[in-house]
Amino acid sequence: MLISTICAAVSAAGLGIAVLTAYRKRFLTATRIAAYALVPIGLVLTGIMKWITDLVFKPGVWLGFGVLALSAALFATTRAVERRRAGQEGVRAGAVTGRDAVAPAGSAPSLTPARTTGRPQGRAGGKKAAGGEDFSDIEAILKKYGI
Template structure:
């Protein structure tokens, strides 16, 4: 009952201000003030004010909002962990079971490298690299890409 009285008083005051504004020949502003003034009465008549007062003054409702906030926080936390590269237990098991990439990486890392950057067995085509060639050729393609993009 108190909320309805307050909303009615606010609306009446707003309509009074709108009337004064219209008297001063500012009709657009007066219309806008009148529109804002009618909102509290409309909320009272639709029952929104009763619903809001029930929500504000019940501790169980606040507990519910707290649980919803906790659930949202947990969802966001799990999404952040997923984006950082966190895997589920099933994904880790599947990665260990699949010999595709892991076997290639182990075979590549087991071969020793020479000072020129090529493996001891040779380059990809099987020929050995000359010892006179340094690591400058290794970065020429990277330099070309950087120059192409103006960096």
């Protein structure tokens, strides 16, 4: 009874705010506020509020949620332990047969020759890359645009 009264008051207040908003010629916002304001009274009329209050205020329901949470925690713990054990067994197996860490078969070589650009790939490739880098392509772009 108390909850239905509170929901009716909230709905009435929301509808009052919607009327004031419509008075200011903001009809779309007023319609949206009215829609939100009708939700609490609709929940009371359908009986969902009684179900929600029974759910919230009964200790047996909270005990059930506690049991479900404990079950989920136990499940997560066992999964974490399984993954940890599987990871340790994989490390042990790799240490015993050291060559399994590297791909034993490898991949087949490519049939097409590799493309080379003529420029060194890293810093260890030549003196030009180590000291002054090659900016010829950047300079060409800048000259193209007159910069």
